[in-house]
Amino acid sequence: MDYLADLTAAQREAATHVEGPLLVLAGAGSGKTRVITRRVAYLLSQGIPDRQVLAITFTNKAAAEMRERIAALVPIRGLTVATFHAFCARMLRVYGDALGVANDFTIYTQSESVRAVKQAIERQGLDTTNWSPDKIQGRISHLKNRLETAAEFSKYAGDYSSKNVAKIYTAYQDTLRSANAMDFDDLLMKVAMGLRDNEAFRGLLQDRFRYVLIDEYQDTNEAQYQIARRIAEGHGNICATGDPDQSIYGWRGANIHNILDFEKDFAGCRVIRLERNYRSTPQILGAAGSLIARNRKRKAKDLFTENPNGRPVRVVEVDTAEDEAREVAEDIRRECRAAGNYADVAVFYRVNSLSRALEDALRAAGIPHEIVRGSSFYERQEVRALVAYLRLLANPADDLALLRIVNVPTRGIGDTTVKRLEGFAAERGVSMLEACRRVGEVADLNARAQKSVGDFVKLLDDMATLDRVRMKQLVIDVVRLTDFDEYCRKLEGGEEDRVANVNELVNVAASFDAEQDEEATDAESEGVTPLMRFLERVSLVSDQDDVHEERPKVHLMTLHAAKGLEFPIVYIVGLEQGVLPHAMAEEEGRDLEEERRLCFVGITRAKSRLTLLHARYRMQRGQTNRQMPSVFLREIGDVGVERQSLARFSSSAPVFGVRRDSRREVGTTRRYPAPRQPAAAARTAQADREEEARLRAALPQDESPYKPNQLVKHPTYGIGTVFEVTGSGDSLKVGVRFPNIGEKKFVAQHARLEILARR
DNA sequence: CTCGGATGGGTTTTT
DNA sequence: CCCATCCGAG
Numbered sequence: 146m147d148y149l150a151d152l153t154a155a156q157r158e159a160a161t162h163v164e165g166p167l168l169v170l171a172g173a174g175s176g177k178t179r180v181i182t183r184r185v186a187y188l189l190s191q192g193i194p195d196r197q198v199l200a201i202t203f204t205n206k207a208a209a210e211m212r213e214r215i216a217a218l219v220p221i222r223g224l225t226v227a228t229f230h231a232f233c234a235r236m237l238r239v240y241g242d243a244l245g246v247a248n249d250f251t252i253y254t255q256s257e258s259v260r261a262v263k264q265a266i267e268r269q270g271l272d273t274t275n276w277s278p279d280k281i282q283g284r285i286s287h288l289k290n291r292l293e294t295a296a297e298f299s300k301y302a303g304d305y306s307s308k309n310v311a312k313i314y315t316a317y318q319d320t321l322r323s324a325n326a327m328d329f330d331d332l333l334m335k336v337a338m339g340l341r342d343n344e345a346f347r348g349l350l351q352d353r354f355r356y357v358l359i360d361e362y363q364d365t366n367e368a369q370y371q372i373a374r375r376i377a378e379g380h381g382n383i384c385a386t387g388d389p390d391q392s393i394y395g396w397r398g399a400n401i402h403n404i405l406d407f408e409k410d411f412a413g414c415r416v417i418r419l420e421r422n423y424r425s426t427p428q429i430l431g432a433a434g435s436l437i438a439r440n441r442k443r444k445a446k447d448l449f450t451e452n453p454n455g456r457p458v459r460v461v462e463v464d465t466a467e468d469e470a471r472e473v474a475e476d477i478r479r480e481c482r483a484a485g486n487y488a489d490v491a492v493f494y495r496v497n498s499l500s501r502a503l504e505d506a507l508r509a510a511g512i513p514h515e516i517v518r519g520s521s522f523y524e525r526q527e528v529r530a531l532v533a534y535l536r537l538l539a540n541p542a543d544d545l546a547l548l549r550i551v552n553v554p555t556r557g558i559g560d561t562t563v564k565r566l567e568g569f570a571a572e573r574g575v576s577m578l579e580a581c582r583r584v585g586e587v588a589d590l591n592a593r594a595q596k597s598v599g600d601f602v603k604l605l606d607d608m609a610t611l612d613r614v615r616m617k618q619l620v621i622d623v624v625r626l627t628d629f630d631e632y633c634r635k636l637e638g639g640e641e642d643r644v645a646n647v648n649e650l651v652n653v654a655a656s657f658d659a660e661q662d663e664e665a666t667d668a669e670s671e672g673v674t675p676l677m678r679f680l681e682r683v684s685l686v687s688d689q690d691d692v693h694e695e696r697p698k699v700h701l702m703t704l705h706a707a708k709g710l711e712f713p714i715v716y717i718v719g720l721e722q723g724v725l726p727h728a729m730a731e732e733e734g735r736d737l738e739e740e741r742r743l744c745f746v747g748i749t750r751a752k753s754r755l756t757l758l759h760a761r762y763r764m765q766r767g768q769t770n771r772q773m774p775s776v777f778l779r780e781i782g783d784v785g786v787e788r789q790s791l792a793r794f795s796s797s798a799p800v801f802g803v804r805r806d807s808r809r810e811v812g813t814t815r816r817y818p819a820p821r822q823p824a825a826a827a828r829t830a831q832a833d834r835e836e837e838a839r840l841r842a843a844l845p846q847d848e849s850p851y852k853p854n855q856l857v858k859h860p861t862y863g864i865g866t867v868f869e870v871t872g873s874g875d876s877l878k879v880g881v882r883f884p885n886i887g888e889k890k891f892v893a894q895h896a897r898l899e900i901l902a903r904r
Numbered sequence: 905c906t907c908g909g910a911t912g913g914g915t916t917t918t919t
Numbered sequence: 920c921c922c923a924t925c926c927g928a929g
Contacts (some may be wrong), residue, residue: 203918203919204918204919205918205919228918228919229919230918230919231919252919254919255917255918255919274912274925277913328919329918329919330919332919333919364918393916394916394917394918396915396916396917397916397917397918495915495916496914496915496916497915497916498914498915498920498921501921518917552905555905557905559905560905684919685919703915703916703917704916705915705916705917705918706916706917724915727915727916728915729915729916730915743916764920765920766914766920766921767920767921768920
């Protein structure tokens with residue numbers, strides 16, 4: 146058992162637990178992944194067949210990593226390592242008959258789901274302004290996560306709003322059914338309900354998966370909890386790993402009580418705490434511990450470390466977001482010159498909008514950097530469109546897929562034509578594709594439209610004859626038939642990226658083909674075509690397979706995106722009331738504890754150097770606001786913490802600023818940290834106003850930033866020269882001359898002009 | 905169909 | 920302020 150040799154006593158105890166429920170409360174940086182992988186290896190070494198083991202993670206990346214790390218220890222073939230969603234999709238494909246689920250369903254992504262909800266709203270004659278598709282989709286998603294069907298919800302929906310949601314929910318399900326599609330939540334819901342109501346299905350899964358392991362258990366929602374519980378209910382072999390202190394997804398339905406109540410749910414449960422941290426300095430851990438101790442909803446857990454002392458945690462006050470960003474950039478410079486590498490550095494923030502100032506400052510300082518997770522690969526327009534073609538091939542009833550590509554690339558099938566086709570399809574109860582086929586029967590279509598639709602059908606028919614065994618070739622052929630590269634080139638903006646994305650999809654297809662060759666034909670997957678599997682992969686995988694990092698870069702990301710990562714040097718910006726904790730969490734009486742956990746997650750990512758920053762003024766929604774330092778800055782305590790002010794205008798430099806904004810004080814006063822320096826508290830409103838006036842004067846707020854001969858950049862016209870500036874304030878107008886285009890006038894506040902260097 | 909301008913809304917985000 | 924989306928004009 147050499148793979149147990151390097152484990153501590155507690156880790157080994159967890160890794161060698163075989164029968165019965167086990168809860169591993171794994172503190173941040175306590176070697177959880179190690180325990181999980183060793184435990185799986187141990188189970189297999191005890192003669193348990195790998196196909197009886199089910200390991201569930203939350204992201205595909207985590208699943209891939211776990212699989213890899215297990216494979217490095219023991220040979221595996223039939224082991225299931227998957228996300229909840231991928232697992233459910235698989236079960237529905239393979240054992241779906243037991244539930245009466247057709248196994249050739251397609252999976253709608255988030256954006257497709259929203260689109261379908263929007264259609265449902267419109268079909269109910271409701272206005273999409275009052276009934277925002279996004280929000281309604283969110284509500285439906287939550288209902289599904291709680292296993293409430295449209296029919297059940299309709300029964301209980303009382304008020305006007307809920308009744309309409311019920312109507313939309315019902316209509317949306319109709320759409321999904323007729324498109325033979327499921328959204329992400331359906332995958333979980335169908336399996337959870339199947340396990341609950343269908344004995345045969347439950348029996349199949351319980352027999353098949355004798356050992357269940359669920360990682361990040363603190364992030365499970367009700368549906369996922371039900372799935373785990375029902376599968377484990379016969380044999381009780383369930384191992385949950387996680388950390389309540391790192392539960393940060395409550396807002397999307399995760400229920401922290403799943404992990405808090407695990408011991409109650411599974412009688413005879415063994416609990417193992419991993420409290421030794423291998424990642425951070427005592428200073429960083431001390432700050433984190435002091436902070437999280439304020440939470441009531443948790444399991445007492447004392448993180449400790451044997452790591453040597455490091456530098457103090459640095460808390461820095463600055464005046465503005467720009468100062469904050471500049472300080473981060475300068476400090477990165479200092480740190481990296483001394484010891485590090487840019488890849489050692491990460492900057493975290495609560496909301497994406499804070500990344501802008503950071504990006505500007507890093508760019509200005511010439512520090513290579515990257516924002517982690519912009520729009521994901523598979524949500525890119527061009528990729529979605531190509532995938533839609535494939536989807537339509539696999540499932541001709543997929544109307545949403547058809548709608549997505551009916552005029553992509555443009556082929557003269559406009560909205561009017563589409564509306565008429567939709568009308569026809571709805572009337573006859575046929576698919577959109579069928580409606581297109583029978584375009585001759587559709588009323589009120591002119592000859593040109595008919596021809597366009599006819600050509601489109603011809604194109605799809607040609608496509609249908611393509612060989613569907615090799616995905617790479619299929620994608621290439623689809624690109625060729627649709628002249629897709631040409632279309633990408635014609636689209637303005639990042640055209641090279643678009644072609645590159647198409648090529649990337651070809652690569653994904655190629656590696657999929659390669660995997661298919663390697664993987665022995667799985668008896669279970671009979672009847673599931675390679676195309677279906679490929680589409681499943683593409684729908685469920687949102688991350689681009691990690692692009693290999695070329696040169697070292699500073700990583701910028703939200704606190705949510707930071708979970709599970711670690712960096713030697715970490716900066717967290719915007720530690721201010723209303724930002725972290727976020728205003729929404731306070732105002733709506735939402736969970737301040739989750740915000741605290743978020744901060745905790747950020748802090749515990751740092752290995753050796755942690756800097757927390759807060760600005761006294763921050764521009765939000767076009768307005769400069771006075772910002773209170775975050776309560777969390779106080780809660781991290783003073784041991785191993787060094788506080789510093791770089792604010793230019795503050796004489797007393799209180800680390801915890803003075804309350805001045807009377808509006809914000811109301812009702813929340815008690816939560817605010819007490820001012821440390823009474824003298825500061827005594828400052829008058831007059832003094833504040835003066836200071837603000839000075840500050841404002843110091844900020845670059847010219848009456849007009851545009852001057853004749855100024856170089857500017859317009860998103861459409863490109864770079865031009867200002868030749869005229871008239872008016873002021875809201876009616877400030879700017880005349881710009883663009884080479885080869887001519888002169889244009891813009892209302893400054895509307896036109897998105899970017900100021901370039903002054904001539 | 906395509907563009908520019910008006911309008912409204914604004915955590916966090918994986919699957 | 921910044922963005923996505925909608926809407927009317929050409």
